[in-house]
Amino acid sequence: MKHNFRKIEEKWQKKWEDARIFQAVDNSPKPKFYGLVEFPYPSGAGMHVGHIKAYSSLEVISRKRRMEGYNVLFPIGFDAFGLPTENYAIKTGTHPRIITDQNIAKFTNQLKKVGFSFDWDRVIDTTDEDYYKWTQWIFLKMFEAGLVFRSKALVNYCPSCKVVLSNEDSQGGKCDICHSDVVQKSKDVWYLRITQYADKLLEGLDQVDYPANIKQQQINWIGKSTGAFVNFSLDGLDEKLEIYTTRPDTLFGVTFMVIAPEHPLIDKYADRIANMDEVKAYRTECAKKTEFERTQLVKDKTGVKLQGIQAVNPVNGKKIPVFIADYVMMGYGTGAIMAVPAHDQRDYDFARAFGADIIEVIKGGDISKEAYAGDGEMVNSGFLNGYTNKKDSIARMLEELVKMGVGHAGVQFKMKDWAFNRQRYWGEPIPIVHCPHCGVVPVPYEELPLRLPPVENFEPGEEGESPLAKIESFVNCTCPKCGAKARRETDTMPQWAGSSWYFLRYIDPHNDQELADPEKLKYWMPVDWYNGGMEHVTRHMIYSRFWHHFLYDIGVVNTPEPYAKRSAQGLILGPDGDKMSKSKGNVVDPLDIVEAYGADTLRTYVLFMGDYGAATPWSDNSVKGCKRFLERVAGFTDLLSEDSETGKLETAFHRAIKKVSSDIEDMKFNTAIACLMSLTNDIYSLGKISREQLQIFIELLCPFAPHLCEEIWEFMGGEGFLSQHAWPQYDESKTVEAQTEIGVQVNGKVRGKVVIPTGAEKEEVFAIAKADSRIASLLEGKTLVKEVYVPNRLVNFVVK
RNA sequence: GCAGGAGUGGCGGAAUGGCAGACGCAUCAGACUCAAAAUCUGACGUAGGUGACUAUGUGUGGGUUCAAGUCCCAUCUCCUGCACCA
Numbered sequence: 001m002k003h004n005f006r007k008i009e010e011k012w013q014k015k016w017e018d019a020r021i022f023q024a025v026d027n028s029p030k031p032k033f034y035g036l037v038e039f040p041y042p043s044g045a046g047m048h049v050g051h052i053k054a055y056s057s058l059e060v061i062s063r064k065r066r067m068e069g070y071n072v073l074f075p076i077g078f079d080a081f082g083l084p085t086e087n088y089a090i091k092t093g094t095h096p097r098i099i100t101d102q103n104i105a106k107f108t109n110q111l112k113k114v115g116f117s118f119d120w121d122r123v124i125d126t127t128d129e130d131y132y133k134w135t136q137w138i139f140l141k142m143f144e145a146g147l148v149f150r151s152k153a154l155v156n157y158c159p160s161c162k163v164v165l166s167n168e169d170s171q172g173g174k175c176d177i178c179h180s181d182v183v184q185k186s187k188d189v190w191y192l193r194i195t196q197y198a199d200k201l202l203e204g205l206d207q208v209d210y211p212a213n214i215k216q217q218q219i220n221w222i223g224k225s226t227g228a229f230v231n232f233s234l235d236g237l238d239e240k241l242e243i244y245t246t247r248p249d250t251l252f253g254v255t256f257m258v259i260a261p262e263h264p265l266i267d268k269y270a271d272r273i274a275n276m277d278e279v280k281a282y283r284t285e286c287a288k289k290t291e292f293e294r295t296q297l298v299k300d301k302t303g304v305k306l307q308g309i310q311a312v313n314p315v316n317g318k319k320i321p322v323f324i325a326d327y328v329m330m331g332y333g334t335g336a337i338m339a340v341p342a343h344d345q346r347d348y349d350f351a352r353a354f355g356a357d358i359i360e361v362i363k364g365g366d367i368s369k370e371a372y373a374g375d376g377e378m379v380n381s382g383f384l385n386g387y388t389n390k391k392d393s394i395a396r397m398l399e400e401l402v403k404m405g406v407g408h409a410g411v412q413f414k415m416k417d418w419a420f421n422r423q424r425y426w427g428e429p430i431p432i433v434h435c436p437h438c439g440v441v442p443v444p445y446e447e448l449p450l451r452l453p454p455v456e457n458f459e460p461g462e463e464g465e466s467p468l469a470k471i472e473s474f475v476n477c478t479c480p481k482c483g484a485k486a487r488r489e490t491d492t493m494p495q496w497a498g499s500s501w502y503f504l505r506y507i508d509p510h511n512d513q514e515l516a517d518p519e520k521l522k523y524w525m526p527v528d529w530y531n532g533g534m535e536h537v538t539r540h541m542i543y544s545r546f547w548h549h550f551l552y553d554i555g556v557v558n559t560p561e562p563y564a565k566r567s568a569q570g571l572i573l574g575p576d577g578d579k580m581s582k583s584k585g586n587v588v589d590p591l592d593i594v595e596a597y598g599a600d601t602l603r604t605y606v607l608f609m610g611d612y613g614a615a616t617p618w619s620d621n622s623v624k625g626c627k628r629f630l631e632r633v634a635g636f637t638d639l640l641s642e643d644s645e646t647g648k649l650e651t652a653f654h655r656a657i658k659k660v661s662s663d664i665e666d667m668k669f670n671t672a673i674a675c676l677m678s679l680t681n682d683i684y685s686l687g688k689i690s691r692e693q694l695q696i697f698i699e700l701l702c703p704f705a706p707h708l709c710e711e712i713w714e715f716m717g718g719e720g721f722l723s724q725h726a727w728p729q730y731d732e733s734k735t736v737e738a739q740t741e742i743g744v745q746v747n748g749k750v751r752g753k754v755v756i757p758t759g760a761e762k763e764e765v766f767a768i769a770k771a772d773s774r775i776a777s778l779l780e781g782k783t784l785v786k787e788v789y790v791p792n793r794l795v796n797f798v799v800k
Numbered sequence: 801g802c803a804g805g806a807g808u809g810g811c812g813g814a815a816u817g818g819c820a821g822a823c824g825c826a827u828c829a830g831a832c833u834c835a836a837a838a839u840c841u842g843a844c845g846u847a848g849g850u851g852a853c854u855a856u857g858u859g860u861g862g863g864u865u866c867a868a869g870u871c872c873c874a875u876c877u878c879c880u881g882c883a884c885c886a
Contacts, residue, residue: 213804213881220803220882227886245886258886301884327884337886345801346884414885534880608824610812614805615879619812625824671814674823681823743819748867750819788866790818798866 001715003627003634005598008711013115015710021721022117026520028071034524035062036503036563038532038540039077039124042103043084047110048580049588049618050533053606054569057667058531059116060607063703064664066117067727073524074117075506077124078104081132082495083161086426090458096426100127110591114599115707117723122509126498131505132428133449134515135497138547140431141554143442147193148420150440155419157185162460163422184287187464190430190491192418194546198222200560201545209565214537221538223414228398230338230407232257235310235319237272241265244333244412248401249393251315252381253340253361255351257322258303260330261286266306274307279324286326301327301350313338314406315397316382325350333412345371418543420494425458425467427492435479435486444480466490499540500547503527503562515556522558530563537568567667570614572606577617588618600705601627607669607704629673630708632680633701637715641688649689651737652682653696657730660700669704676701691716696728736792744769745796746778754795762789769795 016022035058040051055076062074080100089096104125111118124131142148157163160180202222205215227246234241241257259265261283270276282304303325310319327346328337341351341358348371351358358367361381365372378387383400387393401407421430431443431450443450453474458467468474468490479486501515507524508516532540541563548562573579574586581587593602605626610616656679663672679697683689689697694716698709702722713722736758742765744752752774756765766787769775775797782799789795 216804217881223882223885225885243886247886325884327886329885332885339886344886346886349884412885414882538881608812614813616812619825621825622812629824670812671823674814677823741819745819745867748865753819786866788818790867793818794867796818796866 001634001637001712003598003631003708005600005630005707009113009115009594009599009707012707012710013112016115016117016721016723017112017120019721020121021724022066022072022074022119023121024073024075024119025071027523030069030071032073032524032528033062033065033070034073034503034526034528035065036074036506036527036530037076038530038536039079039499039502040107041082041084042078042080042100042107044088044099044103045582046103046106047590049572049590049593049602049606050569050580052114052590052602053572053612054532055111055114055116056603056606057567057569057612057669058529059603060664060669060703061529063117063706063723064661064727066723067699067702067725069726073122073506074119075122075124076111076116076118076120077122077502077506078107078126079495079499079502080104080125080127081427081493081498083163083424083426086424086458089426095454096458097127100125113591113594114602117706122506124502124505124509126502127426129449129451130510130512132498134505135428135493135501136431136443136448136450137445137515138501138551139428139493139497140442140445140448142192142550143432145550145554147196147550149191149193149417151189151191152186153189153419155185155187155189156182157187157464158182162462162464163424185464189419190421190432192420192546194418194543195413195415197546197549198224198413198415200549201542204545204549204561208561208563210537210563211567214534214541214566214568217537218542221415221542225412225414227410227412228394228401228407229334229410230314230401232311232314232338234269234322235312237269239265239269241311241322241336242334243336243338244410245338247340247343247394248397248407249378249381249384249387249390250340250343250361251313251338251397252384253342253359254313254320254338255341255357255359256320256339256354257311258325258328258337258339258347258350259322260328260335261324261326262330263324263335265336266324269309272308275304279304279306282324301325301346301353303327303350303354305354314404315400321356323350323354331416332414341371342367343371343373345373347371415542418546420497421491422494423460423464423466423490424492425452425455427494428497429468430489430491430493432489433477433479433486434489435482435484437484438479438481441479441481441486447480466492468492496540496543500544501551503530503544504548504551504557518556521556525557526559526562526564529565529567531567531569534568537566541566567613569612570610570616572609573615573617575618575620580618593623597623597627598630598707600630600708604630604673604704608673610670612667612669626673629677629680630705632684633697633705634708634712636683636689636694636697637712639683639687639689640691640694640716642690643688645686646688646690646693648686649679649682649693650734652679653693654730654734656700657696657728658732658735661727661730664703673704698722699725699728740792742792743794744772744775745794746775747798748796750794751775751778756792758792765789765795769797 037055037058062072066072085096085099088099158180202224205218225246227244228248229242229244230248231240231242273279303323306322309322311322312319339347341347341356342360343362359380360367361379362372362376363379364374364376375390378384378393384393384396398409429450429452433441433443435441453471455467455471460467461469475487475490477486477488504516508520511517544562549560551557552560576586578584578586590602601623605623608626609622656675659675660672698712702709706723710722738758739755740758741753741755743750744754752772754768754772756768779797779799784797784799786798
C-alpha cells in the first residue's frame with residue numbers, strides 16, 4: 001500500500017468527526033481521564049509548531065487511554081482576550097470581535113488538519129459573553145468574600161501600551177508586551193488578595209504530582225519567609241518605624257537603619273530633615289532608575305543619611321542613624337530594615353561605604369573582612385550572650401520583644417496581591433459601579449454578563465484610561481443599591497482572568513444556569529494530566545490554583561487542587577538552534593509540513609525529535625526520516641504472510657508492546673517511536689508479517705499516526721475504527737528469547753561474546769564462556785581471582 | 801549570588817552501576833537507472849593494522865567498584881528560573 005497522506009488524512013478526519021468517536025460522555029460508568037493542554041491565544045500569525053508539540057503529548061496519551069477503556073475528556077478552546085488583538089484593532093480599525101473570530105476559525109482549521117482528537121463540541125472562547133459571564137461571576141464571589149480591594153498605589157505603568165502592569169508583567173523593568181521601560185505611577189488599582197491564599201498554595205503542592213523543578217519554582221514565587229516585625233521609635237518623635245527581619249536574634253548588632261526612598265516617613269518629617277534637598281535629589285535619581293538598573297548595581301551601595309532623624313534600638317536604647325538607600329525596596333516587608341552589618345553582606349557593604357559601625361554579635365567569622373552569616377555563639381548581646389543555637393536565640397528574642405510590646409513574630413511573602421485591572425477594551429468588564437452615595441457597589445448577579453459595549457475607537461485615553469471611559473452609554477448607570485446616578489468601572493480584567501478557570505467550563509460548556517453542573521464537576525475534576533509550557537508554571541498555574549482553591553472554599557468544586565499532574569514540553573528551536581522568531585525568519589509553519597509530508601509525519605516527528613522536555617532544534621531532514629518510516633509501515637500490507645516463519649518476531653512484538661506502553665506513560669515518546677522503527681527494520685529483514693502482528697503494530701502506532709493506521713486497518717478488511725480498539729497486551733514470559741547473547745569481559749574489558757540459554761545457571765554460563773577459544777587463551781596461565789555473572793547480561797573474569 | 805538542569809560521534813539523541821553510541825539524520829561506497837531523484841544493500845567515534853584485532857573514548861581532575869556516561873569529591877562551561885527579599 002502506498003502512503004497517500006493527502007487523501008487518507010482528509011478522509012479519516014471526516015469519518016471521525018461524523019462518527020463523533022472522540023466526544024466525551026458525561027456520567028459514563030467507565031473510569032474517567034481528563035487530559036488538558038494549555039488553550040492557545042489565537043494570534044493572527046496562526047499556529048506554531050510549538051503548539052503541535054505541546055498538544056501531541058496528551059493527544060497520544062488521550063488516544064491510548066481511550067483504547068484502554070477510559071472515558072476521556074480532551075478539550076480545546078481559545079484564550080482570546082488580549083493586547084495583540086486590540087493593538088491590531090487600533091491599527092486596522094477592525095473590531096476585535098471580528099479579528100478574534102477570524103483567528104479562531106484559522107486555528108480551528110489548522111488543529112483539525114493535524115487530526116487531534118479534541119472534543120469539538122466543548123470548544124470555549126473566553127471572549128464569548130456566555131463564558132465571561134462566569135468569569136465576572138467568580139469576580140463578584142471574590143468581591144463578596146472580601147478578596148477584592150481597591151487601593152491607590154504606585155503601579156508599574158507602560159507609557160507605550162498605556163496600561164498598568166502587574167509585577168509579573170513588568171519583570172526587569174520592561175513591559176512584557178512591548179518591552180519598553182516601565183515607569184512608576186500612582187493609580188487606583190483593583191487587587192485580588194492572592195496573598196491570603198499563599199499558605200494554601202504552598203501546602204497544596206504536597207498533594208499534586210508536579211516535577212520537582214516546577215514545584216520549586218512555585219515555592220520560590222510564593223517566597224515565604226518567617227521572621228519578626230520590630231518597632232524602632234524615632235528619637236524625640238511620637239513615631240514608630242516598623243521593620244521586618246528574619247534574624248531578630250541579631251538586634252544587638254544593629255548600628256543603623258535603612259528605609260526605601262519611597263518610604264512615606266520622609267515626606268511626613270520633611271521639615272525635620274536638615275538635608276532634605278539632598279534627599280530629594282537622591283529620590284529623583286532613584287525614580288529614574290529602572291528596576292533592572294537598581295538590581296544591577298549590587299556592589300556599589302548608594303544612599304543618603306537623614307540629618308535630624310535618629311532611631312532608638314528597642315533592646316539597648318542606643319541612638320542610631322537612619323539612611324535612605326535604594327537597596328531597600330518599598331515593596332517587600334515594611335520598606336524599612338534594621339542594618340546588622342556584621343552579619344549581612346549588603347549592610348556590611350553599605351557600612352563600609354558610609355562609615356557606620358560594625359558590631360559582631362555572632363562569633364565564628366572574621367568581620368574585618370566580610371559579614372558572617374553562619375551560626376555561632378552570641379556575644380555583645382545582653383540577655384542573649386552565650387546562646388549558640390539560632391532557633392533558641394530567635395525564640396528568646398521574640399519573647400522579649402513581645403514582653404516589651406515592640407515586636408512580634410510574622411511571615412512575609414515575595415508574592416504580591418494581584419493587580420487585577422487593565423485600561424483596555426478587549427477584556428472582561430469589571431462588574432462594579434461607583435456610586436456617589438454608596439461607594440463601590442457590585443453589579444447584581446442577574447445583570448451578568450456585563451457586556452462590552454460597541455466601540456468605534458479602541459485607543460486608550462491619554463492618562464491611560466480605558467477606551468470604555470469614552471462610552472457615555474456604558475459609563476452612565478444607576479446605582480444598584482440606591483438608584484442614584486452612578487458611573488461604571490471602565491477598567492477590564494487582565495488576560496490571566498479567563499484562563500484561571502477555563503478547565504471547569506469544558507466540563508459543562510453550554511450551561512446557562514451555572515458555571516458548571518456540580519455533578520459533572522464532581523465526575524470530571526480534578527484534571528488528571530495537564531501539559532503546557534514552562535513559562536506558565538508560575539503565573540498562570542498559581543493564579544488558576546488560587547481561583548480553584550477559592551471555588552473550593554465556597555463549595556463550587558470538590559477538590560482544592562485543580563491539576564493532579566503537570567508536565568511541560570521543551571521548546572522547538574529554529575533549524576539554526578536559535579529560538580524561533582519572526583525577525584530571525586526561522587519559524588516553521590505546521591501547515592507547510594502537513595501539506596508537504598502529512599499530519600501523521602508532523603505528529604510523529606515532533607515527538608521523535610528528542611527528549612520531550614528538552615529544547616530541540618527543528619530539522620527538515622529528520623522530518624523526511626519520519627515520513628520514510630511511515631511509508632515503510634504502509635508497505636507492510638505487501639508483506640502480509642501466513643508463513644509460520646513470522647513467529648520468529650513474536651518476542652520482538654511482545655517487547656515492543658511493553659516498551660511502547662511504558663514509554664508513553666513516561667513521556668519518552670522518542671524511544672517509543674524508535675522502538676517501532678526498530679521493529680520495522682526487523683520485519684523488513686524477515687520480509688513477512690502476519691495479520692495479527694500487523695494489527696498489533698498499527699494499534700501501537702495509532703496514537704502517533706492515526707490516519708495511516710486507520711487506513712491500513714481498513715485495507716486489511718478490519719471493521720470499525722482502529723482508534724476504538726483495545727490497547728494491545730503483552731505476555732511477560734514471551735518478552736524473552738530462548739537464547740541470549742552476552743558479553744564476556746576479562747578484567748572489565750569486553751573480549752568476546754557467547755550465546756547462552758536464557759536464564760542459565762551461573763556455573764553453566766562460566767563454562768560456556770571459558771570454552772570460547774579467545775577467552776580461553778586470555779585466561780591461560782593466569783590466576784582466576786573472581787568471577788562475576790550478571791544474569792543474561794555479561795560475565796567478567798578477574799585474573800592476575 | 802541562590803536554586804534547578806545539562807555537557808555523549810558530523811547532527812538530533814539512546815543507555816534499571818553491567819557489551820557506550822539504540823533509533824533517526826547527514827556522509828561515503830555499491831545495486832537499480834542513459835542519467836538524476838526515489839528506493840534497496842553495506843560502511844560509518846578516534847588512532848593504528850591488509851586482516852581477525854589492538855589502543856583509546858561520554859567537559860576536566862581525582863575517588864569508590866570486578867565493572868562508572870551513570871555513584872562520591874573537586875573543577876570548568878552552558879541553559880533555565882529567582883534575585884540588594886532584609
